[in-house]
Amino acid sequence: MTDLNLDHIERLVEPGRVHRRVYTDPEIFDLEMDRIFGRIWVFVGHESQIPRPGDWIRGRMGARQVIVTRDEAGALNVLDNRCSHRGMRICLKDSGHSRRLVCPYHGWAFNHDGALAGVPAPRGYTKKSTDLTDPAFALKSAPRVDLYRGFIFASMAPDGPGLVEFLGDIAAALDNAVDRAPDGEVEFAGGVVRQEFAGNWKMHMENACDLVHPGYVHQSSVDAARDHLRDASPGSIPQQAIQMFNGNGISLDEWDALGVYGFENGHCYMDGFYRGGMVDPAMADPVFTRYRALMVDRYGEDRTAEILGRDTFNNLIYPNISINTRFQQFRVIQPVAVNRTHIYSYSMRLKGAPEEMFEMSVRFVSTANSPSSPVSSDDFAIFEGAQAALANGDSEWLDFSRRLGDEQKTGKAAVRDSGTSELPMRTQLNAWRNLMGVP
Amino acid sequence: MRNAGKIDDLLFIREIEEFLFLEARLLDGRDFQAWADLFADDGVYWVPMREGQHDPLTEHSIFHDDKAMLDVRVRRLLHPENYAQIPASRTRHVIGNVVLDSKDLLHVRSNLVMFEYRQDAQRVFGADVQHHLRRAGDGFRIVLKRVDLVNCDAVHGYMSVPF
Numbered sequence: 001m002t003d004l005n006l007d008h009i010e011r012l013v014e015p016g017r018v019h020r021r022v023y024t025d026p027e028i029f030d031l032e033m034d035r036i037f038g039r040i041w042v043f044v045g046h047e048s049q050i051p052r053p054g055d056w057i058r059g060r061m062g063a064r065q066v067i068v069t070r071d072e073a074g075a076l077n078v079l080d081n082r083c084s085h086r087g088m089r090i091c092l093k094d095s096g097h098s099r100r101l102v103c104p105y106h107g108w109a110f111n112h113d114g115a116l117a118g119v120p121a122p123r124g125y126t127k128k129s130t131d132l133t134d135p136a137f138a139l140k141s142a143p144r145v146d147l148y149r150g151f152i153f154a155s156m157a158p159d160g161p162g163l164v165e166f167l168g169d170i171a172a173a174l175d176n177a178v179d180r181a182p183d184g185e186v187e188f189a190g191g192v193v194r195q196e197f198a199g200n201w202k203m204h205m206e207n208a209c210d211l212v213h214p215g216y217v218h219q220s221s222v223d224a225a226r227d228h229l230r231d232a233s234p235g236s237i238p239q240q241a242i243q244m245f246n247g248n249g250i251s252l253d254e255w256d257a258l259g260v261y262g263f264e265n266g267h268c269y270m271d272g273f274y275r276g277g278m279v280d281p282a283m284a285d286p287v288f289t290r291y292r293a294l295m296v297d298r299y300g301e302d303r304t305a306e307i308l309g310r311d312t313f314n315n316l317i318y319p320n321i322s323i324n325t326r327f328q329q330f331r332v333i334q335p336v337a338v339n340r341t342h343i344y345s346y347s348m349r350l351k352g353a354p355e356e357m358f359e360m361s362v363r364f365v366s367t368a369n370s371p372s373s374p375v376s377s378d379d380f381a382i383f384e385g386a387q388a389a390l391a392n393g394d395s396e397w398l399d400f401s402r403r404l405g406d407e408q409k410t411g412k413a414a415v416r417d418s419g420t421s422e423l424p425m426r427t428q429l430n431a432w433r434n435l436m437g438v439p
Numbered sequence: 440m441r442n443a444g445k446i447d448d449l450l451f452i453r454e455i456e457e458f459l460f461l462e463a464r465l466l467d468g469r470d471f472q473a474w475a476d477l478f479a480d481d482g483v484y485w486v487p488m489r490e491g492q493h494d495p496l497t498e499h500s501i502f503h504d505d506k507a508m509l510d511v512r513v514r515r516l517l518h519p520e521n522y523a524q525i526p527a528s529r530t531r532h533v534i535g536n537v538v539l540d541s542k543d544l545l546h547v548r549s550n551l552v553m554f555e556y557r558q559d560a561q562r563v564f565g566a567d568v569q570h571h572l573r574r575a576g577d578g579f580r581i582v583l584k585r586v587d588l589v590n591c592d593a594v595h596g597y598m599s600v601p602f
Binding site: 137140189190191192193194195196197198217219220221223224225227228232236238239241245342345347355358359362363365367370371372373374376377378380381385393 | 482486488489495496498499500501502503504505506507510511512514515518519520521522523525576592593594596597598599
């Protein structure tokens with residue numbers, strides 16, 4: 001047993017190791033919902049999901065269930081999906097369009113900015129009983145909502161760093177996702193893929209830039225893809241996902257030749273790790289050639305080369321976003337309980353690009369990021385195994401010390417290390433420690 | 440005469456049912472390579488993510504495998520270090536309500552219940568299944584197998600054994 005208690009939460013995270021309670025303690029999970037998801041900027045949706053006034057979608061800020069609306073003035077609002085009358089969920093579907101948000105229980109109606117617009121038979125409320133103009137009867141709204149190039153974020157803290165300051169240099173990943181569209185805009189399309197695993201949300205984030213695990217966890221899909229490619233008829237171009245499965249099989253020396261990067265506030269990313277397939281700028285794929293020509297029309301040759309040359313794989317916005325710009329993938333890691341996590345995966349359609357680019361992205365999600373994925377199902381099996389093993393036992397600490405102290409400063413607020421470093425996990429856990437230590 | 444035609448129809452449906460039962464037996468017996476071999480070279484295995492989904496190219500799916508991806512999937516299912524299958528799933532596919540949507544086009548419709556037991560837990564899936572078949576010698580090849588799960592748009596855990 002340990003004498004660690006929640007008054008000294010910073011003691012749970014040391015420079016190279018972390019206490020297992022960080023992954024297993026329901027009280028710590030509740031604190032994360034308050035001190036991380038209840039304070040910092042959290043992604044709640046994309047502008048393309050609510051293009052018209054009156055549109056709304058449901059979203060999550062950690063355990064908090066919200067409605068993201070576009071009101072009559074065109075402004076974005078993030079409201080609790082909970083009626084101020086008796087607590088009923090107001091929106092029961094994932095998305096919709098309506099003049100007002102009406103609670104199904106007693107018909108209380110709200111504007112899209114959360115203000116109470118009316119109640120049935122208001123004569124039942126007199127000055128003596130109730131003041132319906134009291135702002136407490138509005139739907140609770142996030143005090144700060146901001147947009148970065150179409151991506152909607154909200155913060156439950158009335159003040160703090162602005163969104164641009166919070167994102168810092170990881171904004172380059174969102175920029176690159178949008179810049180890859182010839183028309184300079186992306187939209188979320190193709191529907192959302194929702195998956196779950198019985199493990200803590202941080203495991204998924206820590207795994208996303210862990211470059212030692214692929215050669216072990218993904219051995220089966222590496223071998224399957226490699227053997228398939230060996231036996232395939234010569235000249236056939238395999239789909240992206242099979243290329244990616246195969247790409248996971250590079251050696252530890254090759255992983256180490258890549259960089260992993262950590263930023264202030266817990267963001268991080270990794271370099272791209274395989275070449276080949278339709279999205280490889282060096283390939284003469286006819287669809288990619290057409291796409292590239294549209295990009296050159298829009299941005300010119302040099303800028304196009306710069307945009308398409310940004311070769312990264314997973315880009316992580318703390319606390320729970322994973323972006324892959326080359327495949328137009330956007331994933332949200334939704335904490336549900338200390339030992340239960342949902343993953344929402346989206347495809348970003350590049351406006352102005354050939355439709356085949358979007359189809360490639362959809363196929364990639366259906367194959368590599370869906371419940372049937374030969375890659376992520378092994379990750380989830382590992383997370384579930386780790387969660388079950390951490391739940392109890394004498395082994396109190398998890399180790400994250402690989403290449404600790406070897407990171408080099410690069411740029412104002414970033415550090416870099418060789419691929420197999422556990423720098424990305426330490427970057428996230430350091431942000432966790434800083435946020436969780438503030439009462 | 441009418442009875443003779445009727446008997447021909449019944450024999451034909453029975454022939455198709457036997458093909459579906461064979462497919463189920465291969466899956467439950469984990470003979471995944473033989474299962475994949477039932478697909479034509481241009482065959483597609485598709486499990487949509489939305490009720491009434493029209494297109495696997497513009498909307499995400501749970502499975503969307505061409506013959507190449509089926510080959511990768513089968514090789515991985517048989518790999519000893521497939522952690523999502525340690526321990527392996529035990530499954531039972533139950534097929535019923537088999538009807539011919541089109542006798543000429545060999546479009547077959549059936550209901551499927553699949554029990555899957557793994558790691559102390561049992562999952563049950565129900566589905567509306569469409570097979571588009573092609574004559575190949577004495578038997579059939581699958582051109583399209585579309586599996587519409589009752590809970591297609593649920594939040595799913597990972598899936599290994601095909602439906």
